[in-house]
Amino acid sequence: MKTEIKTGNVGLDLLYPLIISFLEKDLLELSIDGKIVRGFRSPDAKSIWIRDHSDMLRGGRYFYPDMTSAVEHFAETQSASGRIFDYFTTYPEKPPSERENWTKYVRVPVEADVEYRFIKAAYLAWQAAGDDAWILRLLPRMELALQYVMSHPWYWDAMHRLVKRPYTIDTWDFAYTAGAHDWLQFQIDENTYWGIMHGDNSGYYEAFRIMSRLYSRFGQDEQAWFWEQAAVDLKRNLNKLCWNGRFYTHFCKLSVVSIPGVNEDFQLSLSNPMAVNRGVAAHEQAVSILEEYQSRRGRTGAFAEWFSIDPPFPAGIFGDDKLVEGAYVNGGIMPLVGGELARAAFEHGHEEYGVDILLRYSAMISEKNETYLWYFPDGRAATIETSTSPEAEPTDGWGSSAMLYALIEGLAGIEDMGRGFDKCRISPRWPAAGVHTADIKVAYGASGGGIGYRYRRHSNSIELSLQTERTNASFHLLLPAGMIGTAVKLNKNLIPFQNAAVETSPYVEFEAEIEGHNKVTVHFESDS
Numbered sequence: 023m024k025t026e027i028k029t030g031n032v033g034l035d036l037l038y039p040l041i042i043s044f045l046e047k048d049l050l051e052l053s054i055d056g057k058i059v060r061g062f063r064s065p066d067a068k069s070i071w072i073r074d075h076s077d078m079l080r081g082g083r084y085f086y087p088d089m090t091s092a093v094e095h096f097a098e099t100q101s102a103s104g105r106i107f108d109y110f111t112t113y114p115e116k117p118p119s120e121r122e123n124w125t126k127y128v129r130v131p132v133e134a135d136v137e138y139r140f141i142k143a144a145y146l147a148w149q150a151a152g153d154d155a156w157i158l159r160l161l162p163r164m165e166l167a168l169q170y171v172m173s174h175p176w177y178w179d180a181m182h183r184l185v186k187r188p189y190t191i192d193t194w195d196f197a198y199t200a201g202a203h204d205w206l207q208f209q210i211d212e213n214t215y216w217g218i219m220h221g222d223n224s225g226y227y228e229a230f231r232i233m234s235r236l237y238s239r240f241g242q243d244e245q246a247w248f249w250e251q252a253a254v255d256l257k258r259n260l261n262k263l264c265w266n267g268r269f270y271t272h273f274c275k276l277s278v279v280s281i282p283g284v285n286e287d288f289q290l291s292l293s294n295p296m297a298v299n300r301g302v303a304a305h306e307q308a309v310s311i312l313e314e315y316q317s318r319r320g321r322t323g324a325f326a327e328w329f330s331i332d333p334p335f336p337a338g339i340f341g342d343d344k345l346v347e348g349a350y351v352n353g354g355i356m357p358l359v360g361g362e363l364a365r366a367a368f369e370h371g372h373e374e375y376g377v378d379i380l381l382r383y384s385a386m387i388s389e390k391n392e393t394y395l396w397y398f399p400d401g402r403a404a405t406i407e408t409s410t411s412p413e414a415e416p417t418d419g420w421g422s423s424a425m426l427y428a429l430i431e432g433l434a435g436i437e438d439m440g441r442g443f444d445k446c447r448i449s450p451r452w453p454a455a456g457v458h459t460a461d462i463k464v465a466y467g468a469s470g471g472g473i474g475y476r477y478r479r480h481s482n483s484i485e486l487s488l489q490t491e492r493t494n495a496s497f498h499l500l501l502p503a504g505m506i507g508t509a510v511k512l513n514k515n516l517i518p519f520q521n522a523a524v525e526t527s528p529y530v531e532f533e534a535e536i537e538g539h540n541k542v543t544v545h546f547e548s549d550s
Contacts, residue, residue, distance in 0.1 A: 023463050023465040023470065023472040023474060023489075024085075024463065024465055025038065025084040025085065025430075025463055025464050025465050025472070026038070026461065026462070026463045026474075027429065027430075027434060027460075027462060028460065028461040028462075029452070029455070029457045029459070029460045029461075030457065030459060030460075031455060031456075031457055033380075033381045033384040033385060033388075034380065034381070034384065034429070034433070034455065034457075036384060036388055037380065037383075037384050037425065037426065037429055038426065038429065040384075040387060040388065040391065040422075041081055041422040041423065041425065041426045042081070042084075042085050043391070044393055044417040044418065044419050044422045045062065045078065045081055045082050045085070045086075045419045045422070045423065046085075047415075047417040048062050048063050048064075048065060048078065048417055048418075048419035049061075049062060049063070049082075049086070050062070050063040050068060050069075050070055052070070052110070052111070052112050053112070054095065054110070054112065054125055057091075058091065059091045059092055059094075059095045059110075060086075060088045060091050060092060061075045061091070061092030062074060062075050062078035062079070062082050062092075062419055062423075063075075063419075064395065064418075064419070064420055065394070065395060065414065065415035065416070065417050065418050065419070066395060066409065066414060066415070067111075067115065068111060068113040068115075069109045069110065069111035069113065069115070069126075070092055070095075070109055070110055070111065071108055071109040072096055072106060072107075072108060072109065072136055072139045072140055072143060073108070073135065073136070073139050073193075074419070074420055075092055075143055076139040076140070076142045076143035076146070077139075077358075077420055077423060077424065078419045078420060078423045079143060079146040079147065079150075079423075080146065080423050080424070080426070080427040081419070081422065081423030081424075081426040081427065082419070082423065083146060083147075083149070083150035083466055083467065083468070084426075084430070084464065084465065084466065084467060085467045086467045086468070087467045087468050088468070089146070089147040089150045089151045089466075089467075089468045090147050090151055090153070090156060090468075092143070093140075093143050093144050093147045093160070094160075095110065096140055096143070097140075097144075097160055097163045099127060100163055100166070100167065103170050103174075104137070104166035104167045104168075104169055104170025104171075105129060105136075105137075105167075105170055106129075106136050106137050106140045106167055107127045107128060107129050107136075108128050108129050108130050108133060108136055108195075109127075109128055110125070110126065110127045110128070111125075111126050112124070112125050112126070130195040130208045131176065131208060131209055131210045132187060132188040132190055132195060132196065132197045132207070132208055132209070132210060132214075133187070133190075133193075133195050134171065134176075134177045134185050134186065134187035134219070134222045135193050135221065135222050135225055137167040137168060137170060137171045137226075137229070138168075138171075138222070138225035138226045138228065138229040139225070140164070140167055141164050141167065141168065141229035141232055141233065142225075142228065142229060142232065144157065144160050144164055145157075145232045145236070147468075148160075148236075148441055149438050149440075149441045149442070149466075150442075150466040150467070150468045150469060150471075151466075151468040151469055152441050152442040152466075152468070152469040152471055154240075154441075157236065158240065161233075161236065161237075164233065165233070165245075168226070168229060168230070168233065171185060171226065176210055179216075179218065179276065182218060182259055182263055183255060183256070183259050184218050184223050184256065184259050184260060184263065185218070185219075185222040185223050185226055186216055186217065186218050186219075186222075186276060187216070187217070187218075187219050187222060188207075188210060188214045188215060188216060188217075189214075189215040189216070189217055189273055189275075189277075189279065190219065191291070191330070191331055191335070191340065191351045191352060192219065192221055192272065192291040192292050192293050192330070192331060192351065193219070193221045193222070193292070193293060194351045195208060196208055196340055196341065196342075197210075197214065197215070197340075198215060198279070198281065198339065198340055199213050199214075199215075199341065200213075200215075200279065203341060204341070205341045205342060206340065206341045206342055206410065207340075207341060214277075215275070215277040215279040216275075216276040216277045217273045217274050217275040217276050217277065218260075218263060218264060218273070218274040218276065219272070219273055219274075219293070220260060220264040220270035220271065220272075220274075220291075220293055220294075220297060221291070221292070221293025221296060221297070223256055223259075223260045223264070223302070224260070224270075224293060224296060224297040224300045224302040224303075225296075225300065226256060227253050227256050227257050227260070227300060227301065227302045228300035228301060228302075230249045230250070230252045230253035230256065231249070231250065231253045231301065233245070233246075233249040234246045234247075234248075234249035234250040234253065237249065239440075256302075257302050260302060261302070261304075261307075265307065266287070267310075268310050268311075268314055269290055269294050269310065269311050269314050270291075270293070270294055270297055270303075270311075271287065271289075272286065272289040272290075272291040272331065273286070281335065281336075281339065282336075283335075283336040283339075284333055284334070284335055284336060285333065288333065289331055289332065289333060290314060290315070290318065290329060290331065290332050291330070291331045292329070292330050292331065292351075292356065292358070292359045292362075294311050294314075294315075295311060295312075295315070295359060295362035295363045295365075295366045296362050297311070298311060298312075298362075298365075298366035298369070298370065299362055299365050299366055299369075305370055305524075308366055308369070308370040309370055309371065309372070309525065311366070312363070312366060312367055312370060312372050312375065315327045315363055316375065318332060322399070323399065324355060324399035324400075325355065325397070325399065325400065325401040326355050326360060326382065326397075327363075328355050328356050328357060328358075328359035328360035328363065329353060329354075329355060329356075329359065330350070330351045330352065330353060330354045330355075330356050330359065330396065331351065331352065331353055332353060333347075333353070334347040334348060334352045334353030335347075335352055335353075337352075340352070342410050344408060344409065344410050345410065348398050348399045348400075349396075349398065349408055349409075350396055350404070350408075350409060350410060351396075353399065354396035354397060354398065354399075354404070355396060355397045355398070355399055356395065356396045356397075356421055357383060357393060357394075357395075357418065357420075357421025357422060357424065357425060358395075358420050358421040358424050359421075359424075360379050360382075360383055360421070360424070360425065361379075361383075361421060361422075361423070361424025361425040361426075361427055361428050362424055362428075363375075363376075363379055364376040364379040364380055364425065364428035364429075364432060365424070365427055365428040365431060365432045367379070367432075368428065368431075368432030368433060368435075368449075368451055368454075369432065369524075370524060370525070371524040371525025371526065371527045372525070373433075373451050373453075373454030373500065373527055374454050376428060376432055376433065376451075376454070377433065377454050377455045379425075379428070380425060380428060380429055380433065383425050387422070390416075392416035392417075393416060393417065393418045393421060393422050394414065394416055394418050395414070395418045395420060395421060403416070430464055432449075432451065433450075433451050433452070433454070433455065434450060434460070434462050434464070435447075435448055435449030435450040435451055435498070435499075436448060436449075436462065436464045436473060437449065439496075440494075441471075442466065442469050442471030443464075443471050443472060443473045443490060443493050444471075444492065444493055444494070445493060445494045445495075446473060446493050446494075446495050446496075447495070447496045447497075447498060448473075448475070448486075448488075448495050448496070448497050448498070448499070449497070449498040449499065449500070450462075450475070450477055450486070450499055450500065451500040452477055452479065452500070453479070453500050453501065453502045453503070454500060454527075457477075457479075458478070458479040459477065459478055459479070460476075460477040461474075461475075461476050461477075462474055462475050462476075462477065471491070472490065473488070473489070473490040473493060473536075474488070474489045474490070475487060475488045475489070479502075482545060482546060482547060483543055483544060483545045483546065484499065484501070484543070484544045484546070485541060485542070485543050485544075486499075486541070486542040486543075486544075487539070487540075487541050488536050488539070488540045488541070488542065489538070489539050490536055490537070490538075491537070491538075492535075492536070492537040492538075493535070493536050493537075494533070494535055495533065495534055495535070495536050496531075496533050497530070497531060497532050497533065497534065497542070498522075498529055498531050499529060499530045499531075499544055500527060500528070500529055501528040501529065501530060501544075501546050502528075502546070503526075503527075503528070504528070504548060504549055504550065505528055505546040505547065505548060505549060506521050506528060506546060506547060506548075506549040507519060507521050507528075507530035507544055507545065507546050508545045508546060508547050509544075509545040510530065510532050510542065510543070510544050510545070511541075511542070511543045511545075512534050512540060512541075512542055513540055513541055517532055517534060518532060519531060519532035519544075520532070528549065530544050530546070
C-alpha cells in the first residue's frame, strides 16, 4: 500500500504529491564514522537539526524508508549528562568564509526544546518502522534526556516546576540582551534574562505522555505512571502561569526586563496552535486560540494569519538588523503555523476553517511549485538577503509537512495511536470540504504498514470501505451539518454507537476491530 489522497477537489488532491516533492529535495545524507546517516533538513542549511527533522517526520514517514538512522545518531552522540545536540553536519556552514568540511556538532545553549524533540522523533520513527526492539534500546537514552532538562539549572525552574529558558522569540535560538551583545546571542551569561516559554512546556508535556504510552505498551507500569503524573503536573503548572484567558502568554518573565515599543501581553506566538495539538490546551482553550487567530486575520492586513509572532518586536533589538518587523521569526508568516492551526481546527469544531487553510496553502504553493519557511506579511517570500540563515530554498519541508499532518490526521482523519496502525483513530471530516467521494490510503515507507478507505456519502448514509491488515479502531466520523446518527453497521451487523458534538459539529463515535476488508455504514437523519 502507498499513500494516496483522491477526493476530486483539485486543491486538496495536489497537496500530497507536491509536499512529498518538497520533502524529497530536503533529504540529506551524511557519511559519519563510516556510516550513512539520513535525515530531513531545513531549507536554510545543509545540516540535520533535531527540531526540523522531528517535525518533518510527520510528513516524510509516509514515503521514506529510513526513519531511524538520524535518531540513532542523535542518541549515539548524547552526552553522559543526557544533553542532546541541536544538529550535526559535514558541510561548510558559512561559505565562502568557511570552507572546512569537518564533522560538526552543535548545541545552542539558549534552547530548551531539544530534548523533547528527540523524544518525538524517536516515537514517530518507531511508529513508522514498527521495531519494538529498537525503541526499547532507545528508552534509557530518552529517559536520560528528559531527566537532564528536569535537573539542569539552565532549563528547570524549581519554583514553578516548569521548563525555563533565556528570553528568545518563542522556540527560536537567539536571546534578547538589551544591547549587551553585538549580534545574535546564543550563549547564556550574566546578562541573560530568564523566563518560562509556553512552547517548551507543551512540548515536554507531549514528550512525558509519549514516555508513559511507551512504558505502558511494554508492561512497565511504574514508569508509565511516573511520566503520566509528570505530564499532569506540568500541564497544571503551565496553565496556571502562562494562560492569559485568550491564549498562552509568549514569555512569562522570571527576570525583570521591559522591551519598549511592543505590548508583550498582546503578543501571540507560534507555539500556541502547537499547544493545542500536543494536548496541553483544553477544548475551551483551543477554541479561544483558534478564534484569536481568525480575529487577527481580519484586522492585521497580513495575507495570512500564520504569524511567527504578532505583534512583532521592534526592528533589530535581538542583534541583527535583518530582523525587522515582519521578517523571519519576528512576525513573518509561516506555513508551519498554518499547518498546526489547521490540525487544531479539525479537532476542535472549526473544520471548515481547517479546510480553508489547506486550500489557501495549496493555491499559494501550486502557482510556482515553491514553498518557503516564511513570508513577509505582504506575501513576499524569504530570500537569502532578508534571512539570518545562509540559504532560503523554495522547498520548505517544515511548514509543508505540518500542512500534510493536518491533511492526513485532520481532514482525512487517519491517526496512528499505536505503531504501524495496529491501533488507530479514524476521523474523516469530508463534509467540511464538501467532498462526497474520497479514496484514501495512508502507509509508512519504512514498514509498509497502512490503512485505507473508500468514502461515499449518500443522502442519508456514509459508507466507509476499509482495508488494513488489522487494527483496533476508534471512529469519530463527521456528519453533514444538522444531522444525527441513527444506526451504524459493521458489514451487515448493527454495532453500538453514540452521537457527539464538537462545538456545533455533529459526530458519530464507535469502536470496531478491522481486519482485511470491511464496510462500515453510518445512517443519519435531520436533527430537527
